[in-house]
Amino acid sequence: MSDVVRRGxxxxxxxxxxxxxxxxxxxxxxxxxxxxxxxxxxxxxEANKILISTDSPRLDRFSAGSTILSCGxxxxxxxxxxxxxxxxxxxxxTVATTLAMQxxxxxxxxxxxxxxxxxxQSTARRMLCLQLLTRYALPGTVVDTEAIGHESLSVLxxxxxxxxxxxxxxxxxxxxxxxxxxxVAAIAAMGRQDPxxxxxxxxxxxxxxxxxxxxxxxxxxxxxxxxx
Numbered sequence: 001m002s003d004v005v006r007r008g009x010x011x012x013x014x015x016x017x018x019x020x021x022x023x024x025x026x027x028x029x030x031x032x033x034x035x036x037x038x039x040x041x042x043x044x045x046e047a048n049k050i051l052i053s054t055d056s057p058r059l060d061r062f063s064a065g066s067t068i069l070s071c072g073x074x075x076x077x078x079x080x081x082x083x084x085x086x087x088x089x090x091x092x093x094t095v096a097t098t099l100a101m102q103x104x105x106x107x108x109x110x111x112x113x114x115x116x117x118x119x120x121q122s123t124a125r126r127m128l129c130l131q132l133l134t135r136y137a138l139p140g141t142v143v144d145t146e147a148i149g150h151e152s153l154s155v156l157x158x159x160x161x162x163x164x165x166x167x168x169x170x171x172x173x174x175x176x177x178x179x180x181x182x183x184v185a186a187i188a189a190m191g192r193q194d195p196x197x198x199x200x201x202x203x204x205x206x207x208x209x210x211x212x213x214x215x216x217x218x219x220x221x222x223x224x225x226x227x228x
Contacts, residue, residue, distance in 0.1 A: 044071035051082040051096070058091045065095040076173075079103055080111035088124055100132055106173045109136045113186040123196045130190060130203055136175055137183040138213055148202050155205045156213065184211050 042050065047064035048071075050056040056064070068075050079099045086092035100108065115121055116129035127145075134143050140159045147153040184207055191204030 042067045044068070044074060047071065048074065048078050051078055051092075052085060054085055054087070054092065056092070061091055061095050065099055068099065076103060076105040076108035076111070080108055080115075083112075083125075084115060084121075088122060097128065101135065104136060104139065104175055106175050106179045109133070109175055109179055109183060112136070113183060116186055117189050117193070119195050123199060126190070126194065126196070127199055130187065130199070130206065133183045133187055134206060134210060137180045137210055138217070141210070141213070143202065143206055145202065148198065148205070154209060155202060156209050158213075180214055184214070 042060075042064050044067065047067040050060050050064035051068060068078055071078070079096060082092065082096040083100055086096045100112070112129050112132050116126055116133060118126075121129075131143050134141050134156065138158070142157050142159070144153075144155055144157045147155045187203050187210065188207040191200060191202075191207050194200040194203060
């Protein structure tokens with residue numbers, strides 16, 4: 001059985017919850033040490049160093065994750081680097097994945113596209129990239145890995161209510177129509193050349209389905225930006 005099929009349930013389950021990133025990180029920190037939640041603060045430069053390091057203390061990493069969301073233009077690059085360096089299933093991986101899931105920024109999307117077709121990345125990491133790219137292209141959409149064995153089922157699921165949530169996503173450069181086209185092209189490339197057979201089959205089905213959903217959507221209303 002392919003690695004992607006075995007790990008699919010975990011990847012899908014992570015994305016069923018839409019708790020804001022700051023809440024996730026703050027709760028994790030509060031449970032570990034409530035006294036540190038208010039006392040521990042980092043500058044953007046400090047948060048950068050902590051997140052991309054492979055040996056930062058766990059509590060520092062949670063606090064740095066909350067800090068980086070207010071660091072504007074540098075944040076997408078920091079998140080991408082942290083995700084690339086993180087060891088799977090580590091605290092660093094959890095924090096970087098959570099930040100990447102909640103960040104909608106074209107620069108981060110470009111970094112994830114590169115990682116998705118990098119065969120030196122693990123199958124689990126490339127699977128995460130597929131989920132993230134799908135999410136970036138069409139907010140509220142997740143890849144249903146359990147549908148891979150059923151040709152008659154769609155491999156994409158949409159959470160329409162997610163798109164209309166009042167809370168703004170984090171990201172300083174909105175993902176545009178041309179960015180979505182590049183995302184679909186990257187997923188199609190995964191469907192042709194990914195070394196894992198299961199992930200290759202899954203991506204080959206995601207690409208045309210995602211392209212079809214994008215065509216059905218009004219580009220101007222796909223992700224209404226109502227904030228400055």
